[in-house]
Amino acid sequence: MVFCGRVNPITGALDWIEEDENYDYHQEIARSSYADMLHDKDRNKKYYQGIRAAVKRVKDRGEEAVVLDIGTGTGLLSMMALTAGADYCYAVEVFKPMADAATQIVKVNGFGDKIKVINKHSTEVTVGADGDMTRRANILITELFDTELIGEGALPSYEHAQHNLMQERWEAVPHRATIYAQVVESHKLWSWNKLLPMQLESGNLEPPYEMQSCPGAPSVCDVQLSQLNPRDFRPLSDILVVFRVDFSKQVSSSPASHIVNFTSLADGSAQVVLSWWDIDMDPEATIICSMKPSWLYPALHAAPWRDHWMQCVYFLPEEKKVTQGEEICLIANQDDYCVWYNMTNSRTADGSLTDSPACRCGAHITWNRARFGELNDQKRMDKYKEALKTILMPSSVCLCVSDSSLLPILAHSVGAAQVFTLEPSSLAHQLMDKILQTNNLKNKIHILQKSPDKVTAADLGERKVTALIGEPFFTTSLLPWHNLCFWYSRMALSEHLAKDCTVLPMSASLYVLAVEFKDLWRTRSPCGNCEGFDVSIMDEMIKKSLDFRESQEAEPHPLWEYPCRALSDPTKLLTFDFRKKIPTEEMKAEGSLSLVRSGVCHGVVLWMEYQLTEDISISTGLLQLSDETGSCQWYPHRKQGVYFFNYLWNLGLAPTDCHSSVTYNLMFNPQQGDIRMSFIPKS
Template sequence: MVFCGRVNPITGSLDWVEEDENYDYHQEIARSSYADMLHDKDRNEKYYQGILAAVRRVKDRGEEAIVLDIGTGTGLLSMMALTAGADYCFAIEVFKPMAEAAAEIVKVNGFGDKIKVINKHSTEVTFGPDGDMTRRANILITELFDTELIGEGALPSYEHAQHNLMQERWEAVPHRATIYAQLVESRRLWSWNKLLPMQLDCRTIQPPPEMQSCPGAPSVCDVQLSQLSPSDFRPLSDILVVFRLDFSKQISSSAVSHIVSFTPLADGTAQVVLSWWDIDMDPEATITCSMKPGWLYPALQPVPWRDHWMQCVYFLPEEKKVTEGGETCLIAHQDDYCVWYNLTNPSAADTSYTDSPACHCGAHITWNRARFGELNDLCRMDKYKKALKEILTPSTVCLCVSDGSTLPMLAHSVGAAQVFTLESSSVAHQLMDKLLETNNLKETIHILQKSPDKVIAADLGDRKVTALIGEPFFTTSLLPWHNLRFWYSRTSLSENLASDCLVLPISASLYVLAVEFKDLWRIRSPCGNCEGFDISIMDKMIKKSLDFHESQEAEPHPLWEYPCRALSDPTKVITFDFQNKVPTEDMKAEGSLNLVRSGVCHGVVLWMSYQLTENISTSTGLLEVSDETGNCQWYPHGKQAVYFFSSLWNLGLDPTDSQTSVTYQLTFKPQLGDVRMSFIPQC
């Protein structure tokens, strides 16, 4: 066993946790997309068809079929190649625990003498009599792709392998890839990238100029575009072919730009590029695996579900007006790991390389995209505005405890006498300082870059705080209850609070709901037998990790992207009273979730709801349940916690049986700032 130091996201303290020395490896595998990929039947079938065709082409030339499989994972594609008639396979896997698993899997399936698993990065693999490979390959199989296609270093890996490990002529599976893009106008998507002007009662809060001109974060936003409503965006272009990569020819990882000329479909403001890719498994493009969003499929055609490959949202460096019928150029810049876009007039189109966008305003470093969306949610902010009007007066001394919050400006706008706000980092402090300066509020709203336990009376002008407010939101939070850091802050600040200090929110409540997922369950589903191969060792590795926290752990997921049905009624299990200090004793709850709908119960969702005042509340989880179908609508600006059942994947629960339920036991441990949990289906 080893001790690992971890910063507690609730208390802010450094905790030393005793863990198995291989725990992180097991976690890496358990939380990866291996199960999702192995259950992607469309992907598996297309790969096998492509491999079979490639082996035939090599055999038809009278050659031995020698395969190089880069990023073999479980060894599935290597075993497919041997089954398709290949003579030998070199399977490369850089992640040691996965390489060890692959070696055992190919041995169990009877391929141990024809598949050599090499535990190296592919660019470190050597060829020669004493090298890792004693023969050059003539079939190159890879699954090095991410949502952006090239984000996992596919291009350098291809370039090295083709130069150093392949014969002069080779077949590639996949054979080629095609990148598609569509230019759109979308307030919802744009609100993930920019802080938009916020209308208060008597003024408009404007973002700083450097934030308005900032190109944003360099990383792509990957999302399940199928879950966007058609009303969330307006197409300004047709679907455009941006560039293609032919993997049967020498690949270059050098930076390059691609210009695509098009005619806009309508007048509008270009803000966002939606993008996805297809891979053709054969030269004739008769075997194609597509990542296109669900709304591009014919009405009756099933849509393959994938979480390991989604779709891309790219933000333009700045908004640009386009005119229907006027020629416009979309420029895709590509280096060895990522893609980014610019929009320009044909006369100004330039294929010369430009650096990838990088944040220079600090906001995209401090806030993630969900946080931008949250700050720009007008309905949400209106609730806070109404709540603040109920508790603030011209004599109020107000202190805000939340990271990067606009609540101090709301508090000032409704008339608080003095407003202070705590910021946890220097970057957040600078960002808030710029925001206040832009709106001439530096003299009326005071920033304290201190932890709550370090605040003294002099910091507050020797006055007691009469209103403590928070959203609550903290950048360190991953799970819903991590924002209980507000409660710990309130406790640390007790000496600075007036005896009649009002606290907003008044309280928070933890809710639970038993659900049936349409697809998300696949990421934690046992692999067992996959396409005729025994992959059960993966189940053992995943179970070892999940069992470690079987009665404690849930994981965060943005459920607006993952449809599910409510099988029980939402149930409040624990309420946290912010008007009082954090207790010293554990808070426990136990009971049963009676199932009110039929279905397969894959797990339980947990979220927090905040009572801002007696009459105003806001949820960070379930927003609505359809009475007829049980379909759930989730809060779109954050992640909910999901507890997956690890051993009862296919448990059918019949609501006509009065015994059908899910029992729960939850314990909030104040010393750890953690929620321990156990959910057990009963039928």
């Protein structure tokens, strides 16, 4: 056992936790996407068809089929190659636990003498009598792709392998990849990237120029575009072929730009590029594995679900007004790991590579996309504004405790005499300072670059705080209850609060709902037999990892991307009253959830609801529930907690209609700021 230092996201304290020395390894296995990939029948089927065709092409030339499988994972594709008639396979896997698992899996399936698992990065593999490979391969199989296609270093890996590990002529599976893009206008998506003007009591809150002109974050926004309503964007271009990569020819990882000219379909503001890719498994493109979103499939054709590959949202460096019929040039730039886009008039495009976007304003470093969306949610901010109107007076001394919050500005706009806000982070302090300066509020709202326990009476002008406010939101929070940090901050500030100090929100309540997921359960379901191969060793590894403390608890997921049905009614478990001191005794909740709808109960969802005032509340989870179907609408700007049942592993798949309730036992430990939980389905 070893001691690991971790910052407690609720209390803010550094906790020393005793963990197994293999803790990080078990967490990596538990959080991996291997189950998701193995359950992706469309992917597996297309890969096998492509492998079988490649082996046949080599055999038809009278050659032995020698396969190099880079990133073999469980060894599934290598075993497919041997089944398809390949003579030998070198399976390369850099992650040692997976390489060990692959070694066992290929032996269990009877391929131990025909598949050599090499635990190295492919660029370290050697060829020769004493090398890792005794001969070069003539079939290259890879699954090195991510949502962006090239984000896991596929291009340099291909480049090295083709130069050093392959024969002069080789077949590749997949054979080629095609990147697609569509330019759109979307207020919803754009609000994930820029701070937009916000309506106040007296005019608008305007974002600083540095934010408006900032090109944004360099990283792609990967998302389940299938869950985005097509009404949330307006297409300004057709679906465009941006570039292709032919894996049967020498690949280059050198930076490049790709010019695509198109005619604008409508008047609008070009803001966002939606993108995805297809891979052709054979030269004739008769076997295609596509990542396109569901709304591009025929009405009666269900899109294959996968979470290991999604779709991309790229934000243009600045929005550009276009008119219908205008000739426009979209420029895709790529290096060996990333893609980024620019747009210009087709007559001025010169094809030169532009620099990758980098945040200059600090906002894209401080806030993630969901936080941008939350700050731009006018309906949500209106609720806070109405709540603040009921508690603030001209004489109020207001202190805000939330990271990078606009509540201090709302408090000032409704008439608070003095407003203070805590921003312990220097970057967040600079960011808020820019916003205040742009809106002539710098002398009216005071930013304290301090944690709550470091605030002094002098910082507050020797005045007591009469209104303590928060959203609450903290950048260190992963799970919904981590924002109970607000309660601990309130206790740290106790000596500075007036006796009749109003606290907003008044309280927070933890809710739970038993659900049936449409697809998300696949990431936690065992594979056992996959495409005719025994991969149960992988199941055992993941099950063992899930037995570790942290993996038995809830996981954060943005459920607006993952549809589910409610099988129970939403139930309040615990209420935390911020107007009172944190209790010294543990808070407990025990009981059961009755399942009022039939279905497969995969687990429960947990979220927080905040009571701002007696009449105004905010939910960070369930927004709407259909009584008839049980379909759920989830708050899109926060992640909800998902607790999967372990019986998915005990029984293989959750049995239908065999449970009538879910018993629960939760315990909140005030000293540790931790919630321990147990949920068990009962017949």
